[in-house]
Amino acid sequence: MFRQFFPAVYLCCAWMLAGGSVAQPVHAQNRLDSLQQLEEVVVTANRLTKEVIPVQQLAGAQLQRLSSHSVADAIRYFSGVQIKDYGGVGGLKTVNIRSMGTNHVGVFYDGIELGNAQNGTVDLGRFSLDNMEAVTLYNGQKSAIFQPAKDFGSAGSIYLQSRVPRFTEGEKQKIKATFKTGSFGTANPAMVWDRKLNDKVSSSLSAEYLYTTGKYQFTYRVDNSYDTTAVRKNGDVNALRLEEGLFGKLKGGYWRAKAYFYRSERGYPGAVVKNKFSHEDRQWDTNAFLQGSFKKDFSERYSLMANAKYAYDYLHYLADPRRDEALMYVDNRYHQHEAYASIANRYSLLPVWDINLSADYQFNLLNADLTDFVYPRRHTELVAVATALHLDRFKAQASLLGTFVQDHVNAGAKAATGKAEWTPTAIVSWQPFGGTDLNLRAFYKRIFRMPTLNDLYYTFIGNIELEPEYTNQYNIGVTYAKELKRHWLQRVEVQADVYYNEVENKIVAMPTSNFFRWTMVNLGEVEIRGVDVAAQLDWQWGKDWRLSNRLNYTYQKAQDFTDPSDTYYGDQIPYIPWHSGSATATLSWRTWEANYSFIYTGERYSSRANIPANYVLPWYTSDLSLSKLLRTRPGDLKLTLEVNNLLNQQYEVVICYPMPGINFKAIVQYTF
Numbered sequence: 001m002f003r004q005f006f007p008a009v010y011l012c013c014a015w016m017l018a019g020g021s022v023a024q025p026v027h028a029q030n031r032l033d034s035l036q037q038l039e040e041v042v043v044t045a046n047r048l049t050k051e052v053i054p055v056q057q058l059a060g061a062q063l064q065r066l067s068s069h070s071v072a073d074a075i076r077y078f079s080g081v082q083i084k085d086y087g088g089v090g091g092l093k094t095v096n097i098r099s100m101g102t103n104h105v106g107v108f109y110d111g112i113e114l115g116n117a118q119n120g121t122v123d124l125g126r127f128s129l130d131n132m133e134a135v136t137l138y139n140g141q142k143s144a145i146f147q148p149a150k151d152f153g154s155a156g157s158i159y160l161q162s163r164v165p166r167f168t169e170g171e172k173q174k175i176k177a178t179f180k181t182g183s184f185g186t187a188n189p190a191m192v193w194d195r196k197l198n199d200k201v202s203s204s205l206s207a208e209y210l211y212t213t214g215k216y217q218f219t220y221r222v223d224n225s226y227d228t229t230a231v232r233k234n235g236d237v238n239a240l241r242l243e244e245g246l247f248g249k250l251k252g253g254y255w256r257a258k259a260y261f262y263r264s265e266r267g268y269p270g271a272v273v274k275n276k277f278s279h280e281d282r283q284w285d286t287n288a289f290l291q292g293s294f295k296k297d298f299s300e301r302y303s304l305m306a307n308a309k310y311a312y313d314y315l316h317y318l319a320d321p322r323r324d325e326a327l328m329y330v331d332n333r334y335h336q337h338e339a340y341a342s343i344a345n346r347y348s349l350l351p352v353w354d355i356n357l358s359a360d361y362q363f364n365l366l367n368a369d370l371t372d373f374v375y376p377r378r379h380t381e382l383v384a385v386a387t388a389l390h391l392d393r394f395k396a397q398a399s400l401l402g403t404f405v406q407d408h409v410n411a412g413a414k415a416a417t418g419k420a421e422w423t424p425t426a427i428v429s430w431q432p433f434g435g436t437d438l439n440l441r442a443f444y445k446r447i448f449r450m451p452t453l454n455d456l457y458y459t460f461i462g463n464i465e466l467e468p469e470y471t472n473q474y475n476i477g478v479t480y481a482k483e484l485k486r487h488w489l490q491r492v493e494v495q496a497d498v499y500y501n502e503v504e505n506k507i508v509a510m511p512t513s514n515f516f517r518w519t520m521v522n523l524g525e526v527e528i529r530g531v532d533v534a535a536q537l538d539w540q541w542g543k544d545w546r547l548s549n550r551l552n553y554t555y556q557k558a559q560d561f562t563d564p565s566d567t568y569y570g571d572q573i574p575y576i577p578w579h580s581g582s583a584t585a586t587l588s589w590r591t592w593e594a595n596y597s598f599i600y601t602g603e604r605y606s607s608r609a610n611i612p613a614n615y616v617l618p619w620y621t622s623d624l625s626l627s628k629l630l631r632t633r634p635g636d637l638k639l640t641l642e643v644n645n646l647l648n649q650q651y652e653v654v655i656c657y658p659m660p661g662i663n664f665k666a667i668v669q670y671t672f
Contacts, residue, residue, distance in 0.1 A: 052143035052395050052429040052441055054477055054497045056534065056552075059134035065586055065595045065625070071135055071160060072124035076599055077582045078137050079532040079552035082575065085653040086269075093125035097156030098139065099528045099558035099576050100471050100503055103449050106154030110162055110245075110258055112291050112309050113150050115338050117364035117378055120452040126262055126287070127160060128241060130178060130190040131206040134161040139497070140445045140473060143427060145397055148307055148342040149358040149382035152401040152425065155447050155471045155501075162258075164247060165194035165202040172196050175635075175672055182642070182665035184235075185213035200250075206243040212236060218658035219650045220272060232658060233278045234267035253296030262287040271656035280324035286314040305344040312337055337365040352391055358384040366453050374409040376457045380450075393431040400424050405450055409457065416456050416464040423447050437481040445473045455507055455520045463520045470504040491538040501528040506562075523562050526573055530556040546588045553581035560608055571610040575654070577602035577618070591629040598622050606655040619651030627667075635672025642667070 056078045063074060072093035076083050082096040094102045103120035106113055114122050129135075136159040141152055151157065167174070173195045180188040190208035197203060214235025221227035239262070246257040263286045270279030289311035297303045313336040319327040344358040360382040367375055386399035401423050407415040427443040448468040456462045477497035484490055506524020532554050539547040558576040563569060572578070579602035587594045600620040607614040627640040641664070648662040 052397060052427050053141065053443060054139040054441075054475060054495070054532065055136060055143070057134055057136040059136075062548075062586070063129060063132065063135060065593070065627075070125045071127040071129065071132070071158075074129060074135050075124065075137065075158065077550075077552065077584065077597065079534055079554045079581065080139065080530065080556075081137065081554075082577075082580075083653065084575065085659065086657050093123060094121055095124055095158065097137070098473075098499065098501055098530060099526070099556055099573065100155050100501055101469070101506070103452065104155035104447075104469070104471060104503075106150070106157045108151070108157060108159045109260075110160070110256065110291070111293055112148075112307050112340070115311065115340075115362070115364070116313070116336070117338065117453050118313075118334060118336055118366055119454045120449070124158075126239070126241075126264065126285070128190070128208055128210075130208055131162050131192055131204075131243060132160060133163045135159075136161070139475065139499070140427070140443050141399075141425065143397065145354060145356040145386035145388045145399065146303060146305065146344060146346040147356075147358065148305070148344055149360040149384035149401060150340075150342065150362075152358075152384045152386070152399050153382060153403065153447065155445070155449075155473060162206075162243070162245065163192065163194075163204060165196070165204050167194070167196050167202070176669065177671075178667065178669045180665060180667045183663035184216055184660070185211070186665070187211045201246065201248045203247070204243075204245045206241075206245075208241045210237055210239045210241075214267070214269065216660040216663065218272075218661065220275075220277070220658070230272075230277045232269055232660075234280060235269035237264060237266045239264035239266070250296055252298070253294070255292070255294045257292040258290070260287070260289050260291075269657070272658060273656055276326065278324075279327075281317070281319040281327060281330075283318075284314075284316040286312075288312050301348045303346040305342075305346075307340070307342040309340040310338070311340075333369050335367040337363075339363045352389060354388045354390075356384070356386040356388075358382075358386075364453070370459050372459050374413040374415075374457050376415070376453045377408045378453065379406045379408075380404070393434060395427075395429040397427040398425065401447070403448070403450075407456070414464060416451070416466070419450065419468060421448055421468065439479045440477075441479070442476045443473070444475075445471075447471055447473075451507060451520070461520065466507060466520055467505045467522050469506055469522075469524075470502075472502040472504075473499065474501070475499040488539055488541055489537060490540050491536070493536040494534070496531070496533045499528075499530050499532070501530075502526070503528075525561045526558060527561055528556060528558040530554060530558075544590050546586075548586045550584050551581070552583075553579075555579055566608075568609040571608060572605055574607055575604055575616075577604040591631075593627045593629075595625045595627075596622070601653075616652070616655055619649060619653075621649055621651070622646040635670055638667075638669040638671075640667040640669070641665075 058074055058077065070093065072083055072095065075081055075095055080098045082099065084094045084096065095105055096102050097105050107122045116122055138157045141157060176192045178190045180186065188210045193205045195203050214232065214237060216232050217229055218232055219227060220230050242261045244259045248255040265282065265284050268279060268281045268283060270281065289309060291309035293307050295305045315334045317330060317332050319330040321327045321329050340362045342358065342360040344356060346354055346356045348354050362380040364378040381404045383402040384399055386397065388397045389395065404420045406418040409415045423446045425443065425445040429439055429441040431439050448470045450468050451466040454462065455466055456464050475497055477495065479495040481493045484492065503524060503526040505522040506526055507520055508523050535551045537549040555578060556576055557578065558573045559570050560568060560573050561570060580600060582597065582599045584595065584597040598620065602618045604616050605614045606616050623642065623644045624646055625640055625642040627638060630637040643662065643664055645660060645662050650661060651659055653659060
């Protein structure tokens with residue numbers, strides 16, 4: 001019993017000593033504020049109770065204060081989220097929301113989804129926080145019906161909002177230059193240049209370069225044998241990111257355009273197995289896209305939104321036995337092309353009743369230099385019908401999404417059968433007491449995800465008979481907020497959600513008659529029961545002292561009910577802890593600021609069988625930073641020192657992939 005309840009008690013103690021800040025959500029979009037949605041990310045993102053759907057957000061200075069480099073690092077502070085990190089700075093980083101699987105998470109950048117039809121996974125490690133305004137996580141979908149059909153199509157969604165230029169009176173441009181250095185031979189310069197081209201058009205250029213050796217020491221232990229200290233190698237990263245954005249104002253609306261380019265070379269540090277500490281496989285990535293958005297209110301009743309995007313992704317993977325005799329020779333290149341277009345129409349039937357009709361089209365193409373590759377092409381059409389009712393203290397939303405998929409392959413090969421699916425969502429929110437900021441909410445959502453092109457067509461592995469994975473989500477929650485202006489404690493916010501999820505036809509890899517050849521099959525049946533809790537306290541003493549505290553806690557029981565004859569029937573699924581959470585505290589005094597953050601992941605298992613051999617120990621980390629703002633001419637200079645993994649915890653997020661111990665970072669930032 002003590003072992004079951006210790007993590008929750010430990011988190012509460014850490015919060016009381018050090019604190020944390022509940023994600024502050026963007027306001028739910030409605031007919032009256034639809035034109036200001038993007039600008040409101042910073043100005044009004046300060047309430048939990050305006051959202052009908054469970055939401056968590058890190059924005060503005062709060063996001064920059066975390067000892068995080070990438071989006072994946074920041075998302076660790078959300079409840080209900082599991083991050084898989086395959087080893088330090090250079091390792092792959094993926095996110096799993098409420099145990100439904102990485103492929104059920106939609107990642108949106110400036111309102112348009114980031115796609116990967118090949119394997120369905122977006123590596124969040126390649127998105128820096130340097131130019132990020134806000135990171136927002138929704139369970140289910142956004143609680144706004146005026147959105148593209150794509151936004152209705154995921155079991156969970158992460159929205160990345162890049163900075164929108166803002167200028168004071170008479171200001172024509174702003175420049176922010178940053179340089180980060182520290183452990184692992186890190187050199188990370190970055191620059192953001194905002195320009196006001198005229199009264200209605202502005203631009204923002206963001207550039208960043210990252211180099212790190214990725215080398216760090218770790219402890220390696222063998223049961224009943226020995227332990228030693230080794231050095232993690234082949235985790236180097238050499239990456240360049242460039243972004244250019246244009247932002248225009250229209251009468252009753254706006255338009256946006258963005259060009260994005262990312263290129264990297266990195267080593268895969270690999271798994272530490274059987275005393276093998278080094279690996280030599282390499283990967284080269286090139287990712288580029290052009291996208292644009294247009295939104296306009298033509299009248300009080302009718303609004304139009306249009307989005308378009310073209311994306312190109314190149315991946316080169318090399319495993320050379322001449323450098324590492326343990327490797328099997330692989331030298332593969334993959335090319336992905338994606339074209340996407342969307343149009344959404346909102347019409348107000350009554351001042352309290354809106355409807356929306358959205359239609360999207362997406363085309364994906366995958367080329368590779370694999371033997372017997374079938375060169376798949378995928379056409380996807382989506383249609384969404386949604387409605388929202390906003391009464392005094394009651395809100396309700398409902399949507400129906402139609403998804404239609406057709407695949408085509410080379411002549412002589414066989415494509416998977418086309419799919420046509422209709423999936424519903426229903427959301428309600430009620431404020432029972434008019435004078436109290438207490439809100440009750442509930443939602444149901446059914447959605448599915450198509451098998452990826454790798455699942456269906458990867459040579460010797462793919463299976464064109466695969467069925468989609470389906471999820472059913474049930475959620476009941478409460479939010480409460482209280483202003484206490486006359487006390488040191490200024491504000492209290494709490495949100496809690498209880499949920500039950502089902503995953504049907506889960507796609508898993510199974511060996512065939514030849515152990516070296518696997519195939520994808522529909523086997524999995526998973527049930528997830530969980531509780532997410534988030535709390536925030538804001539304090540103030542006098543005019544100069546401020547303290548912000550946040551606590552996130554998650555309990556999940558995610559069980560595998562695939563085959564009753566299996567010995568692990570009903571066991572916890574791999575890498576899902578029963579208990580996890582985070583706590584952060586930010587203390588500011590005049591131009592000084594200190595930030596402490598704590599992350600805890602409880603005991604879990606690395607395989608479907610919950611036996612001692614697969615047991616993975618809990619881990620926790622503490623990060624501390626101190627910053628000083630210097631008022632200089634013509635701009636401001638900010639100096640920051642970070643100490644990460646303060647207690648030098650030796651841990652693994654994924655078994656056999658050791659993480660860094662204590663490490664340091666120094667940041668110099670000049671804004672003018």
